Amino acid sequence: MANLQDLTEAVIKGDEDKIKLTILELLNAGTPAKEIMDDGLIAGMNIVGGKMETEEMFIPEVLMSAKAMSAGVEILKPQLTDEENAASGTMILGTVQGDLHDIGKNLVKMLMEGAGFSVIDLGTDVPPAAFVDAIKEHNADIVAMSALLTTTMPKMKETMEAMENAGIRDQVKVLVGGAPVTENYADEIGADGYGYDAGSAVRIAKEYMTN
Numbered sequence: 001m002a003n004l005q006d007l008t009e010a011v012i013k014g015d016e017d018k019i020k021l022t023i024l025e026l027l028n029a030g031t032p033a034k035e036i037m038d039d040g041l042i043a044g045m046n047i048v049g050g051k052m053e054t055e056e057m058f059i060p061e062v063l064m065s066a067k068a069m070s071a072g073v074e075i076l077k078p079q080l081t082d083e084e085n086a087a088s089g090t091m092i093l094g095t096v097q098g099d100l101h102d103i104g105k106n107l108v109k110m111l112m113e114g115a116g117f118s119v120i121d122l123g124t125d126v127p128p129a130a131f132v133d134a135i136k137e138h139n140a141d142i143v144a145m146s147a148l149l150t151t152t153m154p155k156m157k158e159t160m161e162a163m164e165n166a167g168i169r170d171q172v173k174v175l176v177g178g179a180p181v182t183e184n185y186a187d188e189i190g191a192d193g194y195g196y197d198a199g200s201a202v203r204i205a206k207e208y209m210t211n
């Protein structure tokens with residue numbers, strides 16, 4: 001019978017077929033989707049990250065793992081989203097300028113849409129001005145920024161400054177997240193909230209819409 005360790009190994013190998021099959025087996029066996037995500041897929045990606053750092057894995061292999069993981073996330077989508085208790089609100093989402101990591105951002109999008117938010121996804125490598133333009137164009141309630149690199153985190157601050165300069169900072173709630181981002185950092189740059197993971201980001205976003 002499949003277990004979470006098999007899934008972790010399939011992520012490391014970038015074996016998309018094995019990932020899909022293992023997830024279906026785990027779901028059939030009653031394993032909760034969040035456990036499959038956190039202890040299978042994300043656990044595998046964290047090992048990939050370590051191997052990347054020690055140069056046991058290189059960019060093309062990491063990309064294969066990323067692609068395979070994304071296919072797995074798609075299968076979990078119906079199980080991860082909470083279509084009851086739908087919130088309403090418009091969110092601008094993007095990975096900040098200079099940063100191409102999008103798996104976490106896509107997970108945030110999936111769960112936000114599942115929770116009822118209308119999400120305008122600006123993609124990756126999003127300059128501050130593009131966030132500002134999108135807030136104005138869509139009359140957004142929330143701006144959600146993701147950063148995976150310590151070198152791109154300062155772009156979150158720059159984006160906040162661009163919002164201030166455009167006179168729209170007070171119109172939106174700003175939510176930040178991503179592996180190197182912390183609650184302290186969020187406070188330091190004056191963001192309204194910090195999401196440790198996609199699920200907590202949804203919880204916070206829902207609070208903004210009810211308060």
Ligand code: B1M
Nearest residue numbers: 049100101102103104144146149150177178179195197198
């Ligand atoms: Co990159 N990379 N990478 N990489 N990569 C990291 C981030 C790194 C930690 C790996 C390592 O060295 N250990 C390291 C950063 C070091 C640092 O800054 N301190 C790193 C590096 C150095 C780089 C390059 C510079 C490597 C190079 O070229 N030499 C380069 C930079 C490219 C660029 O962006 N300009 C690079 C490139 C890549 C790939 C393109 C090969 C690929 C990305 C593919 C893609 O995204 N489509 C990649 C990958 C896959 C990773 C790791 C292995 C995995 C990231 C991931 O997807 N995790 C990563 C190591 C690691 O994180 N352990 C690494 C799974 C995902 C679900 O987690 O995105 O953290 P995550 O999202 C989480 C939470 O953070 C949170 O929710 C999710 C969980 O529910 N979250 C939010 C995320 N955004 C949120 C927003 C929110 C709230 C929560 O509210 C708005």
